Amino acid sequence: xxxxxxxxxxxxxxxxxxxxxxxxxxxxxxxxxxxxxxxxxxxxxxxxxxxxxxxxxxxxxxxxxxxxxxxxxxxxxxxxxxxxxxxxxxxxxxxxxxxxxxxxxxxxxxxxxxxxxxxxxxxxxxxxxxxxxxxxxxxxxxxxxxxxxxxxxxxxxxxxxxxxxxxxxxxxxxxxxxxxxxxxxxxxxxxxxxxxxxxxxxxxxxxxxxxxxxxxxxxxxxxxxxxxxxxxxxxxxxxxxxxxxxxxxxxxxxxxxxxxxxxxxxxxxxxxxxxxxxxxxxxxxxxxxxxxxxxxxxxxxxxxxxxxxxxxxxxxxxxxxxxxxxxxxxxxxxxxxxxxxxxxxxxx
Numbered sequence: 001x002x003x004x005x006x007x008x009x010x011x012x013x014x015x016x017x018x019x020x021x022x023x024x025x026x027x028x029x030x031x032x033x034x035x036x037x038x039x040x041x042x043x044x045x046x047x048x049x050x051x052x053x054x055x056x057x058x059x060x061x062x063x064x065x066x067x068x069x070x071x072x073x074x075x076x077x078x079x080x081x082x083x084x085x086x087x088x089x090x091x092x093x094x095x096x097x098x099x100x101x102x103x104x105x106x107x108x109x110x111x112x113x114x115x116x117x118x119x120x121x122x123x124x125x126x127x128x129x130x131x132x133x134x135x136x137x138x139x140x141x142x143x144x145x146x147x148x149x150x151x152x153x154x155x156x157x158x159x160x161x162x163x164x165x166x167x168x169x170x171x172x173x174x175x176x177x178x179x180x181x182x183x184x185x186x187x188x189x190x191x192x193x194x195x196x197x198x199x200x201x202x203x204x205x206x207x208x209x210x211x212x213x214x215x216x217x218x219x220x221x222x223x224x225x226x227x228x229x230x231x232x233x234x235x236x237x238x239x240x241x242x243x244x245x246x247x248x249x250x251x252x253x254x255x256x257x258x259x260x261x262x263x264x265x266x267x268x269x270x271x272x273x274x275x276x277x278x279x280x281x282x283x284x285x286x287x288x289x290x291x292x293x294x295x296x297x298x299x300x301x302x303x304x305x306x307x308x309x310x311x312x313x314x315x316x317x318x319x320x321x322x323x324x325x326x327x328x329x330x331x332x333x334x335x336x337x338x339x340x341x342x343x344x345x346x347x348x
Contacts, residue, residue, distance in 0.1 A: 187222020
């Protein structure tokens with residue numbers, strides 16, 4: 001009798017243990033808030049997702065805090081931007097965490113840049129004389145909605161490989177995320193008619209406008225694409241070369257950066273030279289992040305007739321109206337469109 005009770009008790013403990021493990025959330029740590037928001041959309045309630053950057057900081061130069069090491073020690077999955085964005089602070093966090101699951105090369109270490117086609121890959125040897133140049137290309141790729149799409153698909157695939165028991169939920173959540181992104185990019189009506197994947201393919205092939213005209217669906221086009229389409233080709237200057245992915249996706253021109261080299265603040269002499277160049281290009285918008293001083297932009301804008309300075313968050317949580325990845329893109333895209341409209345109305 002006692003033996004039977006003991007066996008039943010042991011069986012109960014095993015069942016409780018398995019139930020506890022099943023109910024435990026996957027602990028995921030990302031380097032930036034945008035990847036955290038995308039990842040949370042995929043995992044839903046299955047994971048506890050947090051970010052080291054809070055969206056208000058320059059991700060190039062994050063100050064390492066002891067709490068980061070504690071978080072990394074507990075993490076089961078680490079998701080980074082890559083392309084050397086985190087090179088100044090990621091290594092000591094991973095090293096001091098002593099967490100084998102998330103070290104570079106481990107299954108729990110996900111580098112999203114592996115699925116991104118980079119811009120601004122330097123040719124030849126990279127030296128410190130060039131400023132903070134990234135050898136593998138410009139790492140600010142999340143500002144292109146297409147790359148947000150690619151990031152979501154890659155994260156979902158890697159999580160599915162790590163946790164196959166949750167594959168069905170990951171896939172379902174991914175489908176919802178992609179549909180929402182596609183509708184925000186092209187408008188719900190056009191996505192319903194033609195499908196998001198097909199629209200992205202047409203855009204990448206350069207046949208998007210022609211196909212819409214030929215199929216009689218041009219009037220259905222909405223979303224971010226329609227918001228910025230009237231301003232294609234218009235020049236925008238930026239403080240740091242962090243907006244190139246967004247500007248290129250929406251066919252806006254990058255007139256140049258206020259920084260003479262990446263990470264190097266502009267001098268008054270450099271700004272004087274830029275004012276001549278930007279006047280020739282008819283630059284009337286300077287776009288920059290909140291964590292950079294706006295003094296240089298203000299000085300330069302004073303020399304450019306009708307020039308507007310847009311201080312916009314480039315990450316989720318980076319400012320008002322940027323509570324999610326989609327909200328952040330909404331905010332930046334609508335601010336740009338409003339600025340162009342104001343400029344044009346003043347010229348009428």
